[in-house]
Amino acid sequence: MAVQTVATSSETTVDLGPAAALSCRECGHRVPLGPVFACEECFGPLEIAYDFSAYDTEELRRRIEAGPANIWRYAPLLPVPADVAGKPNLNPGWTKLVKADNLARELGVTGGLYVKDDSGNPTHSFKDRVVAQALEAARAFGFTTLSCSSTGNLAGAVGAAAARAGFRSCVFIPHDLEQGKVVMAAVYGGELVGIEGNYDDVNRFCSELIGDPAGEGWGFVNVNLRPYYAEGSKTLAYEICEQLGWRLPDQIVVPIASGSQLTKIDKGLQELIKLGLVEDRPYKIFGAQAEGCSPVSTAFKAGHDVVRPQKPNTIAKSLAIGNPADGPYVLDIARRTGGAVEDVTDEQVVDAIKLLARTEGIFAETAGGVTVGVTRKLLERGLLDPAKTTVVLNTGDGLKTLDAVAGTGLTATIRPTLDSFREAGLA
Amino acid sequence: MAVQTVATSSETTVDLGPAAALSCRECGHRVPLGPVFACEECFGPLEIAYDFSAYDTEELRRRIEAGPANIWRYAPLLPVPADVAGKPNLNPGWTKLVKADNLARELGVTGGLYVKDDSGNPTHSFKDRVVAQALEAARAFGFTTLSCSSTGNLAGAVGAAAARAGFRSCVFIPHDLEQGKVVMAAVYGGELVGIEGNYDDVNRFCSELIGDPAGEGWGFVNVNLRPYYAEGSKTLAYEICEQLGWRLPDQIVVPIASGSQLTKIDKGLQELIKLGLVEDRPYKIFGAQAEGCSPVSTAFKAGHDVVRPQKPNTIAKSLAIGNPADGPYVLDIARRTGGAVEDVTDEQVVDAIKLLARTEGIFAETAGGVTVGVTRKLLERGLLDPAKTTVVLNTGDGLKTLDAVAGTGLTATIRPTLDSFREAGLA
Structure with a gap:
């Protein structure tokens, strides 16, 4: 700190x-x-x-x-100039903190359950927060091209932010990405380059480009601008506390991809305490992974300090980082605050997406299914206290991962008559 | 009034x-x-x-x-109880009014161009505004089931709102709707009934059900709750004026489906004038349709007072109402305020979606392509004054109509080497 x-x-x-x-x-x-x-x-x-x-x-x-009513309310605590709110930016943040009473009843939580719903951001994922920071850093350093390696949410967030801010954008993705994701990233009109190879190949190429004269003037949001980019996740901590009436939650459940979001949320909470904006009292941070990519959860349960890489195989693709850079920091934070790291199966992810949708009307991305599913599992295991104020993060939108719930469909098909309606038992 | x-x-x-x-x-x-x-x-x-x-x-x-920071800030002007903000509701509204300087430059608008971006609503369309009103009316009348006929956005908005509010929901759709739209509506867990027939058959069936004992306790948001439902569109007018600093825009471009949204926006502006919240000065309202479903535009250009029904054939499916109930009122408002009604081809709709995305980072539904495309056409025709403050509505999210821009894709495919990068002319 x-x-x-x-x-x-x-x-x-x-x-x-x-x-x-x-x-x-x-x-x-x-x-x-x-x-x-x-x-x-x-x-x-x-x-x-x-x-x-x-x-x-x-x-x-x-x-x-x-x-x-966006992240720039916290400009005094972020690596951005004081006049940032007047610059062309997508202005993400100040998303809803939904009091989830129906979900709380289903899960047996009595101390107050909240969903921080980041699907309300401009391109419908928390990535808008981090990209907005990287964009301001790129502006400050005189870069003219905004770039990243991505397999999904980030590509769209970078393309949109660059368009609005008048930057050229050039986003690198594996060439065989699903057509829907390609469209979502391509619509903003920047360069969208398919790399013949997997995501690791894309990343390796981007690192090469940064060191080459061809990459001069390029800001890679998640590489050479990463220190600025990562700070965007602090705003989730700030908003949660302010929306709770400048109060720390007792427990918070955060998804783990690289682990950066969780570590920055902890950093944000610590800053609020040190600045005197919230009372200094204990809070617990819990990490959530999908079983098919659970290197941090596995290390946590085994009592290890280091994270052994895994080959991801899960529907929660936005969390599918097998070798999470911030894994050791996540383990440290979960242990220091008295939290835990847990994982759920893909089937439990889908169940949790449906549970959140039918109780609160929030259609979450698979990453939201992971956090809600892990919340349920941690309650069952007695690791989350149902009598405490708990915040669960939903970091993306279900419209981006429709395939996960593709089995959902019509509950009945009838002829357009009242008789048919009655026969179907709908009356 | x-x-x-x-x-x-x-x-x-x-x-x-x-x-x-x-x-x-x-x-x-x-x-x-x-x-x-x-x-x-x-x-x-x-x-x-x-x-x-x-x-x-x-x-x-x-x-x-x-x-x-939602529509309930206007509770004193809406058909809802004073304590509405404390009831379980999706709390839509207070979406961004984006100053679209890049788009303005491309279109030659000098008087200030704004996009009211309703893709920021909970289920990512303006329908959340109207459903929220219908829900409160349903609560007041003691209904326990929330229902509607729909071919898209409305089904999801009703399903989500009912889930959050603890209502049963039963939504009727044509049985052969695209699978993606079915999933978006089904995920909230209510009854989703496919009717063997087209949208007209679905509507006819719903009217029958309202008159039948089987429909007792059912609130059909767009039928028996329609007077309440429709008022939700007034909040677009309120928000635009408040976000402009309690000032009327000079010109506003609104999409036309049934025409209800446009008439209620006019009603909202008139109310603000009569209440003294904005200065009483002229404003012009413009209606936007797709050429493939342009009954109001056709009547406007022909100088007719009545609207002749059309059989819709356009990619702008959320506007594809061939016999718009409020068509005559729209004609009256466009003429009375000095506005106009115009239409654009599907190709122009797609171009406008891409234009808005690459200039402002906003990915609009086809309906947003219609309003932006019509704005461009009205400027070219000299019917919109480029020196005046102009607001264009985007009423939905591009993620819901991905097919419209399915042709968008990679700008290049390369091997993961700097040589390949240079050969592609990307350096």
């Missing part, structure tokens, strides 16, 4: 608001803000170090509450 | 806030609030008559501004 660290003025070369420098998560080595992501000393991940020292708690709270 | 009409207390039998009675749009005959939709005297459409007489303008404005 670099919350209270004061930067020397020489460190700051671009205006990214309270962001003072990049700091290595492993060894603490600091470098000026720039499009770099790995520590030159130890190859550890770089993250943003802030200067929040000038903030008065009550003034900050008022400033946030008077801000726009 | 029944804005200033004061009801006698005997007329009000249920608590639907400022709604005082139902009033016939044709003959003015009044009946108490109830689940009826046609005048018993002249068979004209019934609409809500309000009692707004007690409102002080500045107090009302403050009350709205302090309200929730």
